[in-house]
Every structure is written in C-alpha cells, then in structure tokens.
Amino acid sequence: MYDLSNPSPFVLTHFECIATVAGFCAVVFAVAVDVWRGRRLHHNGHSEGRQPR
Amino acid sequence: MRVKRAERYFFLFLQMYLGAFNFASGLNYFVRIWAQPIPIDPVGSAYMHVTLQLGLFQLAKVIELAAGLCLLADIYVPLALVVLFPITVNVLVMDTFFATLAHVRVSGARNFAFHVLLLAAYGRYYLGMLQQPSVPLSPLWRRVGTGRDGDRTESRESALPAREITRHV
Numbered sequence: 420m421y422d423l424s425n426p427s428p429f430v431l432t433h434f435e436c437i438a439t440v441a442g443f444c445a446v447v448f449a450v451a452v453d454v455w456r457g458r459r460l461h462h463n464g465h466s467e468g469r470q471p472r
Numbered sequence: 473m474r475v476k477r478a479e480r481y482f483f484l485f486l487q488m489y490l491g492a493f494n495f496a497s498g499l500n501y502f503v504r505i506w507a508q509p510i511p512i513d514p515v516g517s518a519y520m521h522v523t524l525q526l527g528l529f530q531l532a533k534v535i536e537l538a539a540g541l542c543l544l545a546d547i548y549v550p551l552a553l554v555v556l557f558p559i560t561v562n563v564l565v566m567d568t569f570f571a572t573l574a575h576v577r578v579s580g581a582r583n584f585a586f587h588v589l590l591l592a593a594y595g596r597y598y599l600g601m602l603q604q605p606s607v608p609l610s611p612l613w614r615r616v617g618t619g620r621d622g623d624r625t626e627s628r629e630s631a632l633p634a635r636e637i638t639r640h641v
Contacts, residue, residue: 433506434496435579441492441544442485449484453477 483593486586491543493583494556498537501530509576516570532559550597553590560587 500506511517523529535555542552560583567580591598 432575434493434500437496438489438491438493442489445488446481446485449481 483590486590486593487543487546487549490556490583490586490590491540493540494536494559495540495544498533498535498540501533502537511566511570512572513570516566519566519570532562535559549590550594553587553594554598557587557591560584 501508511520520529523532536559539552539556542548543556564580564584567576571577571580
C-alpha cells in the first residue's frame with residue numbers, strides 16, 4: 420500500500436521526459452526511413468533511366 | 473503531400489508520447505522506480521485511497537501498461553485508445569481540478585487533448601459503431617452462414633462485422 424503522506428509531485432516530470440524523448444525518437448526514425456526510401460526510389464529511377472531501351 | 477507527411481509525423485509523436493507516458497506510469501506502479509504521484513488535495517487523496525482499496529487503481533495501472541505498450545508497438549491502436557480513455561478522463565479530473573501545481577494541471581489537460589486528437593485521427597474505426605444496426609445480432613460464437621438454430625438461413629453479410637459491411641456498401 421502506498422504511503423499517502425508522502426506526495427511526490429515531480430514524478431510526473433520523469434514520465435513527461437520519457438514520453439517526449441520517445442515521441443521525438445519515433446518521429447526522427449520515421450523521417451529517416453522516409454528519406455532513405457525516397458533516396459532509394461530516386462536512385463532506382465535514375466538507374467532504370469540509364470538502361471537501354 | 474508534405475502536409476500529409478507532417479500530419480503523420482505529428483500523430484506519430486502524439487501516439488508515442490501517450491504510449492510512453494502511460495507505459496512508464498503503469499510500469500512505475502509495479503517496479504517503483506519513482507514514488508507514486510499522490511494528489512495533495514484531500515478529496516483527490518481520498519479518491520485515490522478508495523480506488524486503491526477497491527483494486528481499481530491497480531486495474532488502471534495494468535490497463536495503462538498494456539494500452540501504452542500497444543500504442544508504442546503500434547498494434548491494436550484504436551482499441552487501446554478506447555480502453556485507455558476512461559483512465560485519461562480520470563487523470564484529467566484529478567490533475568486539472570485536484571492538483572495545486574501548475575505543471576501537474578497542464579500534464580493532465582495535455583494528455584487528454586492528445587488522446588482526443590488521436591481518437592479523432594483514428595475516428596473512421598469508430599464510425600461503424602455510430603451506425604443504426606441494420607444487421608441482426610451476429611455473435612462471434614455463431615458460424616458464418618448459419619442461422620439461430622444452425623440452419624443456413626442467414627446470409628454471410630449479416631454475420632460480418634460492421635466495418636466489413638461498410639466496406640461492401
């Protein structure tokens with residue numbers, strides 16, 4: 420059982436930090452994947468263009 | 473295209489934020505990395521005490537843990553959002569109306585706003601529930617294509633979930 424006489428109001432800050440880091444990491448990863456896919460598509464498109472018809 | 477991409481990143485951030493917050497909050501209850509936040513207000517403290525005695529607080533932490541994990545892993549997200557919503561509402565009430573610290577008030581309100589935005593983003597999953605029931609009861613234990621007594625009186629469509637039917641329409 421919790422000790423209700425021991426409030427710790429700043430614990431929420433830890434959760435907020437974890438959540439913010441997780442959110443930013445996910446977005447950075449998603450952007451990186453999109454950029455990588457975009458470059459790959461671009462590269463494949465160029466190489467296809469060089470192929471003799 | 474760019475707007476759609478930015479929208480996707482924005483909602484990804486919200487989903488991961490809410491998922492990580494709830495997962496950390498649920499995990500912290502069982503692992504006790506940090507002390508559990510307790511409302512300073514006597515009414516809020518009494519409410520928390522009662523929910524602890526009833527076991528509802530523990531249930532809420534299990535739901536936070538499971539739903540947070542679903543949001544982080546990007547699985548069953550619409551279901552996780554619905555299951556988690558009552559807890560977010562409780563946190564909103566406790567934090568916004570029974571907390572004295574500004575950052576705690578903001579935290580509850582922000583999580584609620586994020587949750588509502590995510591529910592709106594996944595809104596099409598819930599639209600089927602708002603339709604008038606045009607199909608008869610189709611319980612999971614009834615085989616597709618069989619009637620109440622096992623005869624093949626029902627059409628296959630009537631045994632499909634609402635989402636499938638809307639797709640067909």
